[in-house]
Amino acid sequence: KQEVTQIPAALSVPEGENLVLNCSFTDSAIYNLQWFRQDPGKGLTSLLLIQSSQREQTSGRLNASLDKSSGRSTLYIAASQPGDSATYLCAVTLVTGSARQLTFGSGTQLTVLP
Amino acid sequence: DGGITQSPKYLFRKEGQNVTLSCEQNLNHDAMYWYRQDPGQGLRLIYYSQIVNDFQKGDIAEGYSVSREKKESFPLTVTSAQKNPTAFYLCASNQYTGAQHFGDGTRLSIL
Numbered sequence A: 001k002q003e004v005t006q007i008p009a010a011l012s013v014p015e016g017e018n019l020v021l022n023c024s025f026t027d028s029a030i031y032n033l034q035w036f037r038q039d040p041g042k043g044l045t046s047l048l049l050i051q052s053s054q055r056e057q058t059s060g061r062l063n064a065s066l067d068k069s070s071g072r073s074t075l076y077i078a079a080s081q082p083g084d085s086a087t088y089l090c091a092v093t094l095v096t097g098s099a100r101q102l103t104f105g106s107g108t109q110l111t112v113l114p
Numbered sequence B: 001d002g003g004i005t006q007s008p009k010y011l012f013r014k015e016g017q018n019v020t021l022s023c024e025q026n027l028n029h030d031a032m033y034w035y036r037q038d039p040g041q042g043l044r045l046i047y048y049s050q051i052v053n054d055f056q057k058g059d060i061a062e063g064y065s066v067s068r069e070k071k072e073s074f075p076l077t078v079t080s081a082q083k084n085p086t087a088f089y090l091c092a093s094n095q096y097t098g099a100q101h102f103g104d105g106t107r108l109s110i111l
Helices: none
Strands: A004-007 A010-014 A019-025 A030-038 A044-051 A056-059 A062-067 A072-077 A086-096 A099-104 A108-113 B004-007 B010-013 B019-025 B031-037 B043-051 B054-057 B064-066 B076-078 B087-094 B106-110
Touching (some): A004 A086, A019 A108, A030 A062, A072 A086, B004 B087, B019 B031, B019 B087, B043 B064
Parallel strands (some): B010 B106
Antiparallel strands (some): A030 A044, A030 A086, A056 A062, A086 A099, A086 A108, B031 B087
C-alpha cells in the first residue's frame, strides 16, 4: 500500500528565506505527483502537477522536483513571504486498472514570520 | 467562474440521523471524489466516481453512501452507521489524471 510522508510536520522561517519542503512515497509506480496549499478551514489549492515522466515544474517562486526512483519530491519556495503561510500537502496518483486514486501526505505547516 | 461548490459550509448531525453533503462542479470533469480530513492528518478517500452512474469505494467507505446521477453532482450521505462522523469533508474533481480541483469543504459536527 502506498504511503506518503512529509517532513517536517511544521516549519517556521523568517520572511525572505528560501525553503524546501520534502515529500517521500513508498511505491515508485506513480502516474503523477501534485503539490497543494491549504489555508485554515479551506479546501485545497493545486500548486504544481508533475507527471511521472517529468523531473520538475515551476510556477513563479515555486519549483517542484520529482525523483521517482528514490521516491522523493521537493517543493522549493524562493524568497518566502508571510502570505505563503499555510499547510502544504503532496499527493501521488496511482493507477490501478481503470482507477485513478490520490494518496496524500499529512502536510507541512509553514509559518513565514514578518 | 468554473469551480466546485460544496454546501453547506457547516453541518450538525443528531444521533441516528442521516445527513447529505452537496457537491456541484461546472468544470465538465468526468471524475469526482469525496475525502475526509481529520486534524493533523492527510486526506482519506471515501468514494470516487469516474463517470455518471458509476462509483467506487475508497479506503474508508463504511458508513457513507453516494450517488452520481448527473455529471455535475456527487452528493455524499453520512449515515447513522458512521460512528465517528466529525470531520472536514472535501469534494474534488478532475479530468483523467489531470490536477484535482477542490471545493471549500463542509465541516460536520455532532450535536
